[in-house]
Amino acid sequence: xxxxxxxxxxxxxxxxxxxxxxxxxxxxxxxxxxxxxxxxxxxxxxxxxxxxxxxxxxxxxxxxxxxxxxxxxxxxxxxxxxxxxxxxxxxxxxxxxxxxxxxxxxxxxxxxxxxxxxxxxxxxxxxxxxxxxxxxxxxxxxxxxxxxxxxxxxxxxxxxxxxxxxxxxxxxxxxxxxxxxxxxxxxxxxxxxxxxxxxxxxxxxxxxxxxxxxxxxxxxxxxxxxxxxxxxxxxxxxxxxxxxxxxxxxxxxxxxxxxxxxxxxxxxxxxxxxxxxxxxxxxxxxxxxxxxxxxxxxxxxxxxxxxxxxxxxxxxxxxxxxx
Amino acid sequence: xxxxxxxxxxxxxxxxxxxxxxxxxxxxxxxxxxxxxxxxxxxxxxxxxxxxxxxxxxxxxxxxxxxxxxxxxxxxxxxxxxxxxxxxxxxxxxxxxxxxxxxxxxxxxxxxxxxxxxxxxxxxxxxxxxxxxxxxxxxxxxxx
Ligand SMILES: Nc1ncnc2c1ncn2[C@@H]1O[C@H](COP(=O)(O)OP(=O)(O)OP(=O)(O)O)[C@@H](O)[C@H]1O
Ligand SMILES: [Mg+2]
Numbered sequence: 001x002x003x004x005x006x007x008x009x010x011x012x013x014x015x016x017x018x019x020x021x022x023x024x025x026x027x028x029x030x031x032x033x034x035x036x037x038x039x040x041x042x043x044x045x046x047x048x049x050x051x052x053x054x055x056x057x058x059x060x061x062x063x064x065x066x067x068x069x070x071x072x073x074x075x076x077x078x079x080x081x082x083x084x085x086x087x088x089x090x091x092x093x094x095x096x097x098x099x100x101x102x103x104x105x106x107x108x109x110x111x112x113x114x115x116x117x118x119x120x121x122x123x124x125x126x127x128x129x130x131x132x133x134x135x136x137x138x139x140x141x142x143x144x145x146x147x148x149x150x151x152x153x154x155x156x157x158x159x160x161x162x163x164x165x166x167x168x169x170x171x172x173x174x175x176x177x178x179x180x181x182x183x184x185x186x187x188x189x190x191x192x193x194x195x196x197x198x199x200x201x202x203x204x205x206x207x208x209x210x211x212x213x214x215x216x217x218x219x220x221x222x223x224x225x226x227x228x229x230x231x232x233x234x235x236x237x238x239x240x241x242x243x244x245x246x247x248x249x250x251x252x253x254x255x256x257x258x259x260x261x262x263x264x265x266x267x268x269x270x271x272x273x274x275x276x277x278x279x280x281x282x283x284x285x286x287x288x289x290x291x292x293x294x295x296x297x298x299x300x301x302x303x304x305x306x307x308x309x310x311x312x313x314x315x316x317x318x319x320x321x322x323x
Numbered sequence: 324x325x326x327x328x329x330x331x332x333x334x335x336x337x338x339x340x341x342x343x344x345x346x347x348x349x350x351x352x353x354x355x356x357x358x359x360x361x362x363x364x365x366x367x368x369x370x371x372x373x374x375x376x377x378x379x380x381x382x383x384x385x386x387x388x389x390x391x392x393x394x395x396x397x398x399x400x401x402x403x404x405x406x407x408x409x410x411x412x413x414x415x416x417x418x419x420x421x422x423x424x425x426x427x428x429x430x431x432x433x434x435x436x437x438x439x440x441x442x443x444x445x446x447x448x449x450x451x452x453x454x455x456x457x458x459x460x461x462x463x464x465x466x467x
Binding site for chain 2: 121123142148
């Protein structure tokens with residue numbers, strides 16, 4: 001009976017309406033729960049569906065997130081039946097090349113964790129080495145703690161985490177920051193979730209020289225590079241968000257652009273798409289101006305034509321555009 | 324009749340209540356954060372009512388979402404200054420207000436001898452009264 005009361009309280013705390021029939025007392029006096037109903041009521045499927053819809057590709061990442069959400073849901077149901085197993089470790093590591101969506105996914109994860117009641121506020125604090133590490137003795141600890149306090153109740157996202165550790169300089173203050181983070185990750189699991197992000201090989205090197213950090217991170221998620229089709233789909237999605245679209249020919253040319261751009265240096269997946277589209281919009285505006293057309297239709301103002309893309313230096317000289 | 328009822332200092336909010344639990348403190352902090360007040364942690368071993376300015380334990384804290392970080396600092400302060408008075412303040416920086424909205428004690432010495440009334444005889448039959456904390460007869464850091 002106490003379990004029942006607790007579960008209602010827990011569900012209430014988690015902001016979830018208690019489903020009437022998810023839990024019944026069987027004749028043997030055993031309590032049972034209906035996981036499926038619990039899942040439907042927890043309304044995290046909304047977030048998961050949104051994630052699936054708004055992020056192109058990223059299959060392995062989405063699978064991992066679904067699995068993690070299932071684990072957390074089961075864990076919560078177990079708690080209702082007083083099968084406590086301690087707070088699960090939720091610290092994560094995201095590896096992948098630039099622009100593969102790590103920051104974007106981190107934002108969504110914090111929302112999922114919030115809905116499941118694993119973080120109290122659900123905000124994301126995104127930092128790099130400069131926010132954590134100080135310039136002189138005695139500067140680092142307060143700086144790191146300041147950031148940690150801001151992130152409490154939510155998710156602390158540390159981009160390019162390997163810069164925290166500089167083995168070539170044994171007096172580097174980064175080590176002090178790592179020390180504090182390790183302590184917090186162990187002792188304050190209920191207060192914040194830490195997500196480290198960066199390139200895979202460098203992240204691996206970082207973990208090899210910081211085994212304490214590796215052992216505290218339960219979830220490693222790898223973000224693959226996007227293929228041409230995925231990049232095109234992402235570009236279309238980004239355009240739609242801004243009320244633009246490609247003409248049929250425009251799209252064909254943009255596909256060629258992607259293929260050329262992928263081979264050039266500093267390719268940053270989805271971010272390169274965003275930048276290319278920004279430049280195409282600029283060229284479209286200039287084209288409309290130069291065209292001297294008396295009246296422009298809504299369609300004219302929305303459409304990116306081949307010319308807007310072909311003017312890129314990627315086509316002209318096989319080089320990157322300025323800016 | 325004893326004047327130092329309960330042998331405890333009564334300053335700020337909640338001081339006639341039993342000590343706040345960490346959970347209750349968290350709720351008070353949450354309330355202050357919601358109002359965008361800056362939260363400070365202060366300590367002293369000179370609790371004379373006219374001693375308005377206690378020592379700050381670290382910088383004032385604002386722009387936070389969750390009380391856990393502040394509770395962590397309170398507990399650090401309690402550990403380091405276990406036999407001092409520690410209070411939590413909430414400062415409202417709104418123009419024209421610019422003053423404390425909350426102040427409550429979260430740590431106190433085990434034994435609080437309180438204050439004595441001192442009478443000073445002046446010219447004629449004049450008597451001046453003042454209060455004096457027994458603890459401050461000892462030097463700083465050794466008072467409680
Ligand atoms: N799968 C996707 N579907 C749609 N848009 C995406 C996708 N992946 C990334 N984006 C978009 O691409 C941009 C860059 O993504 P994000 O900042 O998350 O990448 P990142 O991996 O954090 O990059 P970096 O390592 O350089 O920090 C964002 O504007 C994001 O909205
Ligand atoms: Mg990023």
